[in-house]
Amino acid sequence: MYRQKYIFLLPGLLVLIAVILFPLIFTIRVSFSSWDVYNPGLNNAGGAMYARMWEDSRYWEALWRLSLLAVSTVLMQYVLGFGLALLVWREIAARRFFRVLFLVPMMTTPVVMSVIWRTIFHESLGPLNPILDALGIGAQPWLSQPGFAFAAVMIVEIWQWTPFMFLLLLAGLLSLPSEPFLAARVDGAGPIRTFLSVTFPMMGAISVGAILIRAIEASKIMETVYVLTSGGPGTSTETVSYYIYIRGMRDFQIGYSAALSLTYLIIMAVALTLIAKALVRLMVRGAQA
């Protein structure tokens, strides 16, 4: 009788197999072929694609660049999101208005936002450089110099996703019990000490959750780069997913891009697991020690 329960799992299981397991296994198979626009189809190329990947410095640079981008933007999103959440957590004037206002960037379509930001950053037609000029800072080569282009991608990412952090952290703050804060005041903790010793440690679990969700999302950064810089100038803002897209969808090197994707998946799975463990140790258990 208990065996019949698996029958009821079947519909979900079939969907799972169709959308996850099959593509994954197929990708593994494809990565061992040299399927491209000249030789389409599943041949047997052994580990040739992986050997090629090993030598492909553009891929490893893109991976390093993505890591840098993801870590720095998620960190900034966390700091800013926490700050904004603290700002509207307690009773302040027009609290509701600000809560909604801070969410606007997240509610707009990423690609549309990137197009708008590209206009803002435009060196001769955009509104940003005249403002900087007026402030005496001077016009900057926002999208034509590697460092600036990287900064521009960072700014857009932070701007777009800080609201998400804000939302999760505000929900976390609002769910905290109020009593420990009363106790802290009587126990001689001022506002800063209360934040460090009470608010921050009690937010440990929700912080880890929020950071991980954002880290998973940030490890796939693609559309911002695609719209804003197309990976340029040169390859200076190219992320892994954007590079894989170029190899697979533009150059049609299906076998090679499968090998790149698979390696990328494994690296990200391992990295995110390690990050998750480190965060839990640091922010949840560390706070309870």
Added chain:
Amino acid sequence: MLRLQEIALAEAKVPHLAGITLDFRPVQMTTLLGRTGAGKTTLLRVIAGMAMPDKGRITLDGTDWSRLPPWKRPVAMVTQQSINYPHLSVLDNVAFPLTRAGVSREAARAQAEAMLVRVGLGAMTGRHPVALSGGQQQRVAIARALVKRAPVLLMDEPFVNLDYKLREGLREELAELLRKEAGTVAIYASTDPREALQMGDAIVLMAEGRALQSGRPRQVFAAPATLAVAAVVNDPPINLLPAEVSGGQLRLVSLGNEPIPGPDLPAGRYTLGLRAEDVRTGGDLPARVVLTEVSGSETVTHLEAGSQSLVMLERAVKTHNLGSRFGLHLDLSRALIFDAQGLRLTPEPAHG
């Protein structure tokens, strides 16, 4: 000495504290006694700095506290519901106020551990508060307040959620601890007159945001200044009997009985306060049993005599059947007499 001068606080135009002036001396424990809503908690919150009074001054040994934020006031507080830090271990919970006061981590932990042993939680130091029972959590909170050795210790019905045995034990322990802490101003809010009589060296009666009377517990109990004080300080409640005096004769209006030789008072209306222990069986006033409560070795019986309800306290376990009737004797020689404004007239229990 902790001195409160003309402390007033109103919220939404409702006065919570109406001009309270009190002195609290160290070495003695002062009990704030009053019913729920009397302003006890609000007063403690004002002293701790959690609520800012609209006017008035708070000084400790001459230092003005009025502008100090709560975290700069040398105050420790225990509240009704146990408040602890959920993310810290029991030991770190108790050590927290010490580290805030600048004590080194090791010294703070050592002192915290010693205090936890005193409240009977020596074996629980490594646990988190959620892993403890309600009573244990409250003991952690009490330990956290005591370990600070603050000059002012505020306790807002700290034992109300604990079981009976634990309550008794902790009361004695607390009194013991405070005796050793010379110079501590200890204020204990309670709704229970028995607890107040048992614990405090001094007592302050509160009702409707005012301090009605203060003094030594026995003295306040024996000679309540007003009807309101008599109502708060007596448990079981004091019997209030409307009376008329004319020509040296006293008549109990609600009992409709014959005039008896009364006290030497001007003619007029008065209220007699007769404690439950001064109502006894074996008289000629017919009464009917409405309710009987037996607690421990005492019996409290609620009775009806005509239109007058009466409460009788017997220091023995008695069973009075509901609806049964017997004769009562009212020991009016021990009654307190209050005038029409509720002020007590007879300095000593009245002899009538």
